[in-house]
Amino acid sequence: MLHVYDIEKGVLRERDVAELTPGTSDAASWIDLVDASDEEREQLQHLFRQNLPESDDVEEIEASARFFHDEYGLHVHSLFVYQAEGRHRTSTVAFVLQPGRLLTFRDSRLPDFRLMRLRVRRGWVQAQAPLDILLSILEQKVENMADSLEDIHRNLEEVSYLVLEDEEAELEDGIEKLAHLEDSNGKIRLCLMDTQRSISFIQRYVRTDKDRRRTCSEIQHDLDTLMSHATFLFEKINFLMDSTQGFINIEQNQIIKIFSIAAVVFLPPTMIASIYGMNFEVMPELEWAFGYPAVLGLMVLSGMAPYWYFKRKGWL
Numbered sequence: 001m002l003h004v005y006d007i008e009k010g011v012l013r014e015r016d017v018a019e020l021t022p023g024t025s026d027a028a029s030w031i032d033l034v035d036a037s038d039e040e041r042e043q044l045q046h047l048f049r050q051n052l053p054e055s056d057d058v059e060e061i062e063a064s065a066r067f068f069h070d071e072y073g074l075h076v077h078s079l080f081v082y083q084a085e086g087r088h089r090t091s092t093v094a095f096v097l098q099p100g101r102l103l104t105f106r107d108s109r110l111p112d113f114r115l116m117r118l119r120v121r122r123g124w125v126q127a128q129a130p131l132d133i134l135l136s137i138l139e140q141k142v143e144n145m146a147d148s149l150e151d152i153h154r155n156l157e158e159v160s161y162l163v164l165e166d167e168e169a170e171l172e173d174g175i176e177k178l179a180h181l182e183d184s185n186g187k188i189r190l191c192l193m194d195t196q197r198s199i200s201f202i203q204r205y206v207r208t209d210k211d212r213r214r215t216c217s218e219i220q221h222d223l224d225t226l227m228s229h230a231t232f233l234f235e236k237i238n239f240l241m242d243s244t245q246g247f248i249n250i251e252q253n254q255i256i257k258i259f260s261i262a263a264v265v266f267l268p269p270t271m272i273a274s275i276y277g278m279n280f281e282v283m284p285e286l287e288w289a290f291g292y293p294a295v296l297g298l299m300v301l302s303g304m305a306p307y308w309y310f311k312r313k314g315w316l
Contacts, residue, residue: 002040005030005120005133012125012133014117030102030133034109066194067201073098076134076201079194080110080141081148081187088148088184090191095134102130104137112141131206135215138195142222145188145195149229152181152188156236163244171251174244182237189230196223261310268302 004015007029015028031044066077074097079090091108106113116137119125127133159177162169199220206212276285276295285291 001034002044003032003034003117004028005032007127007129007133010126010128011123012120012127012136013123014120028101029127029130030104032104032113033106034113035107067197072096073103074205076198078138078141078198079191080106080108080112081145081191082108082110082112087180088187090187095137097130097134100130102133112137112144115144116140131202131212134202135212135219138198139215139219141191141195142219142226145191146222146226148184148188149226149233152185152233153229155181156233156240160236160240163240163247171244171248175241175248178237178241178244182234182241185230185233185237189227189234192223192227192230196220196227199223261307264310265303265306268306269299272299272302 002017004017005012005028006015007013012030033040033044066075068075074095076095076097077092078095080093081088081090083089091106091110093110094105096103096105104113116125119140125133125136127136155177159174159181162177163171163174199216203213203216203220206216272295276283285295288294
């Protein structure tokens, strides 16, 4: 899929690809390729008469260096987080900043770009140059990650009540939810770190541009704040995970304790029953008329004695 945008009077506008004619290189300030096919790449090269980096080359370069400069322009490969099938996942977007144009290559339909497109349609994205578009996308990315961290914090409050206050809760469910939240928080934290590196790389090229340097500093400040919040969430998840495992161990110990006490309580009656179950010829109590009820009473007393002792010690 191919999306083309242009800057008109300081506002970013979306252009219809069908209306573009070959050689209209000035009519595109941002070209966004989403899982582009070979036909779409050929169409783009035909329209703008410009060679594009191959997908294999981008992936090969991405494995060795995420931020660099070559004949195609300034390259920034940044991780974006999105949700799929109820889980957070990450996808890399390749930005190529050229004189007068921004190219983006991505394989996934990311919510950051979808929101960016909606803002463009409403005329909310102001830009004077392609670098402003790149910074706007990164700002949108930071806002979405902040919303994701707020969702994790809200879910953690629910899990916290389930683990620490709800006496009838299934603690195994709490562990599953915490593992899911820890995975999401880890991926968001990874994207935050990657965005910090991206902004630091861009700042090297805007040292003389006061306005864009200030924008980068503001984004970096937001990233630092979110990193602190992500660290707090990580610590809280670990605390709740340790608490949940501790409560599960206590429940298991209570069950083992019940079986241990039951074994001790029934041990003396079992011993008495075993003695009178022996087949010896000479056993004086066998001829005693009250032997049977006496032995039953002795078994009850021998069983009650350990129970009373444990109760007095506070072990029950």
